Amino acid sequence: MLDKIIYNTVLCQTFSPCGKYLIAGNIYGQIAVFDLDCILHPVIELLTPDYNRPKHLHLLGNGAQICSLASTENFLIVGTVNEISGWDWKSIVHSKLSKPAWVIKITSQSSFEQTDVNSLWYAEEENKIYAACGDNKVYVYHLEDGKLVNTFDGHKDYIHSIHGRAQQVISAGEDGLVMLWDTRTGKSHNKLEPHTNAKVARPDIGKWIGSASLGDDWIVCGGGPRLSLWHLRSLDAVTVFDIPDHGIHVSFFHDDCVVAGGAAKYLYQLSYSGEVKVELPVSATTVYSAILRTSPNNLLAIAGSSPEIDICTSFNYRDQVLHFR
Structure with a gap:
């Protein structure tokens, strides 16, 4: 168990719909539930030495790593290996975990025996979950009945990242492709290959793209290639960010800024023109997850290759600093 504590890696996080709980998943199949009310607004007289540790620590049945998490009003959605499961929030925030409310088995159309669900994006208006998987495909399931309603097929290697906005979905993978999809047709209508752009390419790190996100008029992406901002319609690289990283795993938009991190000492907040607004020191040697919300509290949670969040x-x-141990 000591080795697990030292080498713990947190791959994903999400907030409960009410914002009172932070949920984190690690490579050992554990889900940590942190009570944010107790952590952010402690009663000094009742404070205990373990206040910044999980309120509950759940081990999922087969111990497969927790690759991805998403949240809906009713369920915590968990992506592991070969399956996606939905857990009632009442079950998650109590000490004893019951059985999942539902389970979707990933039936790979390829020869892959193990299909990691690397990234999840929930489309609330459609009530659909988009799953970016290790068999090079994005699967779309309707949560009302768990049926597969679409498969996005176009990547040539496993997919790291999925994100959506305004009837568009963006996926990014180990093949170096950033693909744009129309949610209505399930077809890809555009793509980027950042590693082919001399200003962005870093051949020594690789062509893989660890993260890609959509804004109103912009795409931000990075991985082996440098973190960069692209115009959504023209697909031109507008800004190449000069930050000292060795690979990007996190990137998203917030308040006219780009938030990004990866194999670096900091999580960065950057202006669209490339100015570093904030350098946040991080506990992890590599950041794999950063999530942010502004209600009911301002909160940014950063996790990765460390038991500390x-x-x-x-x-x-x-x-x-919270302790996942």
Whole structure:
């Protein structure tokens, strides 16, 4: 168990719909439930030494790593290996975990025996879950009945990232492709290959893309290639960010800024023109997850190759460190 503590890696996080709980999943099949009310608004007289540790620590049945998490009003959605499961929130926030409310088995159309569900994106208006998987495909399931309604087929290697906005979905993978999909047709209508752009390419790190996200008029992506901002319609690289990383695993838009991290000492907040607004020191040697919400509290949670999860309430500095152990 000591080795597990030292080498713990947190791959994913999400918030409960009410914002009172932070959920994190690690490579050992464990889900940690942190009570944010107790952590952010402690009663000093009742404070215990373990206040910043999980309120509950659940081990999922087969112990497969927790690759991805998503949240709906009713369910915590968990992506592991070969399956996606939905857990009632009442079950998750109690000490004893019951059985999942539903399970979707990933039936790979390829010869893959193990299909990791590397990234999940929930389309609330459609009530669909988009699963980016290790068999090079994105599967789309309707949560009302769990039926497979579409398969996005176009990547040539496993997919790291999925994100959507306004009837578009963007996926990014080990093959170096960033693909844009129309949610209505299930067809790809555009793609980027950042490693073919001399300003962006870093051949020594690789062509893989670890993260890609959509904004109103922009795409931000990075991985082996440098973190870069692309115009959504013209697909031109507008800004190449000059940050000292060795691979990007996290990137998203917030308040006219780009938030990004990976194999670096910091999580960065950057202007669209490339100015570094904030350098947040991180506990992990590599950041695999950073999630942010502004209600009911401002909260940024940063996790990765460490048992520690950094918590920031101002988004400008690290307030606390939670312990996933």
